[in-house]
Amino acid sequence: MSKSTSKNKESSRTSARRKHDHVDIVLNKDVAFHSKTTGFESVDFVHNALPELNFSDVDPAVVFLNKKIIAPLMVSCMTGGFAQGATINRLLASVCEEMGIPMGVGSQRIMLDNPLKDKSFKVVRDMAPSIPVLGNIGATEVAKLHQDEYRIDDFYRLVDVIGADALVVHCNPLQELLQPEGNTNFSGVLDGIALLVEKLDCPVIVKEVGAGISDDVARRVLSVGVTYIDVAGAGGTSWSGIEMYRRGDGDSSHPFWDWGIPTRESLEMVAALRPEFPALRVIASGGIYDGVTAAKAIASGADIVGAARVFLETGIRGGRRSLKKQIRRWIEDIKGVMFLTGARSVIDLRQVQLKKRR
Ligand SMILES: Cc1cc2nc3c(=O)[nH]c(=O)nc-3n(C[C@H](O)[C@H](O)[C@H](O)COP(=O)(O)O)c2cc1C
Known part of the structure; x- marks a missing residue:
């Protein structure tokens, strides 16, 4: 066996183990932020007692990545690359297809090392032929593209295997910093992103994983041609917390547990x-756990809203039916807010004013 083949096998095993640990920890430990919140709890809609519209005319459908979706909502990028990951992806994809909302896959890094792992990602497109599907790769892998360690063809493959409508690049320096096997070489990421924007046929989405995107970072990625940003802000799942559990200290008083820009502020x-x-198109995610909060995110400037941990927990604990029920409830609540604020469409909802809670 050549040196590089055995190195790839080792790296593929580490990636699979890591993805397994993430799901395991998210389901079994307290991984929420402790004192920091998203900020959505401090604002309210102003009730409109004269909405002047019929509830049956309220329409939350929008177009996202050139496809019509039933509501401005998506299941954020989570998993793939190991056996349970494939099962989870199959479940999430079949529900998203039935409900008519987009879904992201988890990091496809493992596919760069081991094409045998394609299956656990490909299953998403097999189960969900019509919805927008988002591919996913880490910023440090994108930096390697510029350092000539990967070729652009490797990234074409990530998109092609799942018929992705966009490729998400997750920028996660906090997570890498605390991850036992983390890669903290973020030099060259922006050049790598620029190359992807230039070469890929689909849009590139820049996303955090729960620590938020600042206006300065947004401006830098927009300046190289990115048009979609998922703020993935603080207040929901603490990725530093998850990595602390993985390295065995789970120290909830660690100063980085609550690090990051709250979702509303970042948005x-x-x-x-x-x-x-x-x-610019903005996706709001990070600690958005119900339809009313999702509607607040739209009124705060988002085009669509994403959520990860809540949908994973419901899907795994309650199965298909519970997940469908939960997503239906979110959509009903978004429609309820639209009716009660006089918004017939999501474009109208974007104009609705939020008021600071007293
Ligand atoms: C089990 C799990 C695995 C995740 N893996 C990825 C990933 O591979 N790539 C990524 O961009 N984000 C990943 N995320 C982050 C989410 O997409 C999201 O940005 C973050 O969890 C904040 O959203 P939440 O508060 O709704 O969970 C993962 C989240 C969970 C819960």
């Missing part, structure tokens, strides 16, 4: 760049 900072970058 407002990024959405404020629209006049400068009119093509």
Whole structure:
């Protein structure tokens, strides 16, 4: 066996183990932020007692990545690359297809080392032929593209295998910093992103994983041609917490447990760049756990909203039926907010004012 083949096998085993640990820890430990919140709890809609519309005319459908989706909602990137990951992806994809909302796959890094792992990602497109499906890769792998360690063809493959409508690049320096086997070489990421934007046929989405995107970071990625940003802010799942459990200390008093920009603050900072970058599309995620909060995120400037941990927990604990029920409930609640604020469409909801809670 050549040195590089055995190195790839080792790296593929580590990636699979890591993805397994993530699901295991998320399901069995307290991985929420402790004192930091998303910020959505401090604002409220102003009730409109004269909405002047018929509830049956309220329509939450939007177009996302050139496809019509039933509501501005998606299941955020989570998993793949190991046996249970394939089962989870199959479940999430079949529900998303039935409900008509997009879904992201977890990091496809393992596919770069081991094509045998393609299956656990490909299953998503097999189960969900019509919805937008998002591929996913880490920023440090994208940096290697610029350092000539990977070729652009490797990234074409990530997109092709799942028929991705977009490729998400997750920028997760906090997670890598605390991850036992983390890669903290973030030099060259922006150049790598620029190359992807230039070469891929689909859009590139830049995303955090729960520590938020600042206006400065957003401006830098928008300047190289990115048009979609998922703020994935703080207040929901603490990825430093998850990595602390993995390295065996689970120290909830660690100063980085609650590190990051709260989701609402990050969303407002990024959405404020629209006049400068009119093509910008913003995804709000990070601690959004119900339909009313999702509606608040839209009214704060998001085009669509994503959630990860809540949907994973419901899918695994309650199965298909419970997950469908939960997503249906979110959509009903988004429609309820639209009715009670006089918003017929999601474009109208974006104009609705939120008021600071007293
Ligand atoms: C089990 C699990 C695995 C995840 N894996 C990835 C991943 O591979 N790539 C990624 O971009 N985000 C990943 N995430 C992060 C989520 O997409 C999301 O940004 C983050 O969890 C915050 O959202 P939440 O508060 O709704 O969980 C993962 C989340 C969970 C719960």
